[in-house]
Amino acid sequence: CVAQENARYINPFIGTDNMGHTFPGAVVPFGMVQLSPDTDTVPYSSGQGYNPDVYRYCAGYQYTDPTIVGFSHTHLHGTGHSDLGDFLLMPVTGEPKLNPGTATYPETGYRSRYDKNTEIAQAGYYAVTLTDYDIRAELTTTPRVGIHQYTFNGEQPGALILDMVHGIYNYDGKVIWSSVRVVNDTLVTGYRQTNGWARERFIYFAMSFSRPITEYSLRNEEKEIYGGFWRRWEMNRNFPERSGRKVKAWFKFGLKQSDKLLVKMAISPVSEQGALLNLKSEAPHGSFGLYRADAFRAWNTEANRLTIDAGDEQKVVFYTALYHSLIHPSIYADVDGRYRGLDHEIHQGDGFTNYSIFSLWDTFRALHPWLTLMYPGEASDMVNSMLAHYDQSAHSILPVWSHYANDNWCMIGYHAVPVIADAWVKGIRGFDGQKALKAMVRSASYRPYEGLGDYMDKGYVPAEKSGSSASVTLEYAYDDYTISRMAVALGDSAIAQAFRTRSQNFEHLF
């Protein structure tokens, strides 16, 4: 018998053109790393207000773009606003440049043209040939560690760029702070803290190389008001620590023609030590092929759970849609269960793996009901993550849009509520139902939240209190109905009755 390999039908290029907002790079189911090429540096703002062109770059990639800026480790999938693009690496040859250059004149910076015919995207794998440097770049990943294999086919000596400033929906000042440290000749750690859709996001890394660094340069391109006594050092060459708002670096490894460089970059929401733990735990060996096979197998396991009787084209659509349904929410915790909470503190996941990226207005209708059916364990972890968010919230409410230890407050409703109710009525019992009900009622009763005080008093959100008052009223009423259902299941008839009544509020719109 031939092993079933439904993951072969996954085509990560689907949705990467125009406004699909998907990325073609490597990810595993619910993985914290989404390692993917970024094809431009279009900013969210150049300081003069919103730049509408940025919307094309929600996932960092446009299929028809002529150049690749580099490969970064975090990407949002399917969102209509964006962030991330953390820790961009770019392999180059010749004397390293630290600016990305432009799409029109890529040779002015480190970016490269690429050969579209050489580009491959499969479940857990991406590859491309960077023609300006004659480098074959291959990417795969574990849940928390991005794996890069670069083959330097050009004649010029190779190097690696690390750009701590690069980001999606970027603008001057988006990087609040960053830091890079060369720990030894095969290990570099660092972190950055960013503003933007997530107001205050920290992300750490630990990066190891298959060859020792022979020479490196960490720079800060910021114009510093305060220079201080660091000036005593010769900081631009082989100086092992650099912090600031515009940190960039290059590393050389004595790379000659045909040499390969394997780079493993672990990320962490907690600390550099957390990233190092993830690196050691998930990426202990140096075989790119094995990591790639593991990533494919992870997708294949999920794809093989569903068999459909259809032609290949339909299978591609189906299994790619399945793939797209298992990217977010994403794990947001180190292998030891520690994670950064909404209160900026480090927490230990207590009997659950912490998840983030709950874009709930988008996902309460279809994605979460799908997950509660097919992934009850993960769905339970997600509810526990929402309850932790509630515990850590300055408002004591459930997430509206959980965005890596932030709530970005995007869109309307309190749609964690139907997600939790759905999990409970489908029999998922991995979380505390009474606590969940309390959190749901609290979230549905937080008067400062968009028109909610009026909704509670009047039975509707007045148009003068919200630009989407009808939608808001409708969605609150829907959410209220699910609280009622949850309360019935828990035998709390008072709450059940109260929210059953509230759920009729949509009638006030007519």
Added chain:
Amino acid sequence: CVAQENARYINPFIGTDNMGHTFPGAVVPFGMVQLSPDTDTVPYSSGQGYNPDVYRYCAGYQYTDPTIVGFSHTHLHGTGHSDLGDFLLMPVTGEPKLNPGTATYPETGYRSRYDKNTEIAQAGYYAVTLTDYDIRAELTTTPRVGIHQYTFNGEQPGALILDMVHGIYNYDGKVIWSSVRVVNDTLVTGYRQTNGWARERFIYFAMSFSRPITEYSLRNEEKEIYGGFWRRWEMNRNFPERSGRKVKAWFKFGLKQSDKLLVKMAISPVSEQGALLNLKSEAPHGSFGLYRADAFRAWNTEANRLTIDAGDEQKVVFYTALYHSLIHPSIYADVDGRYRGLDHEIHQGDGFTNYSIFSLWDTFRALHPWLTLMYPGEASDMVNSMLAHYDQSAHSILPVWSHYANDNWCMIGYHAVPVIADAWVKGIRGFDGQKALKAMVRSASYRPYEGLGDYMDKGYVPAEKSGSSASVTLEYAYDDYTISRMAVALGDSAIAQAFRTRSQNFEHLF
């Protein structure tokens, strides 16, 4: 018999005029909090280079200044460059203003004139009457918790200002980021991250009030490029979380004439939870008088260890000098022993209390030999803190100037070396001698450090390699001699001989 009270001779005003660079506020021996009035807002730079007037404000206070801006919790004592001034509180009356105003026109901001005749500074206690508001302000402290008692004698309703932007040696952008959260009606937490002399310093707080907050406003005065979806909230009134680069706040408590407000602000190098732990551990009760008595007793215990036969004026000089000798180095750890390391990671003090503020070029000659004689336990902790710094250093060297999880690299020499050698030869054995010797040799052999490669090759630091080449050579030679002594004590004759030889390098200057 009458209890000896030598702490009565301590006069914290000594050195507060002109260039003494001392502060008059409340501190306990080696305490992490130095709670003291700041009398102006002179910046380090307004963006056009160094402002020499700032030098008068190294400790935040000038005796003859006419106004007090507020009371902040961290101050350097005796330094010739500066930083800190974290978490400024100012009690006010009437409608709160969030800008500090100017010395000439204090009424344009929250600062106040004060009555010099009402100002008291004693060991662990400071008090003043703020005449613009008719508020009596009293300060005392525990090691990690500043205690404020404000008596509102004016007719206007009282309020409290929290200015997260205020700082010593300030400039635009010095506050990298800050955050304030109202946890409940008597508890506020937050943190800030600053640039400057310490390139990347984090400090957290937890602040409790003796009366519930009735109304508050957290503001961010930054011009934000990215506003995002926080705009859905009414953020300026009773909204419990605010982050940004220019965060300020006011709190009201329904204060009427003659009401008192007790404020306890704990700080932490680790986290808001760490600050809360410090608050609960060190400041469990609400009696300002008891905290004040405890702080005085702490100083009295130290002062009573030394009895001198002298007149009162000499006693004032003597005991105030004693007092000044026990302010820095300072504890830099929470009550549970956790602290922020030089590697940005959170560490547990393993059998020692972590210290920082090692201004070693200033202190290796007299202060540390004094501490090794009189405070061997603390001196041992300090050496262990230096060895932890060495472990956490990207350069694997001992501190030059340990500045709250940073090395600010100020001044010359590797003067942790003589401090450690002095501790060892005086018989202090609370640290690992072999490890210490290794760290000393490593620090004395780190070629990129100021002229050290040349010194090792040529026996002197050439003038073209250092603007203070003669001093540097002399001090390296001195430090080398102490390595030799330490090696002799440890029976390592090879190191002893090598550094004995190196210690003769000063002869090359002649």
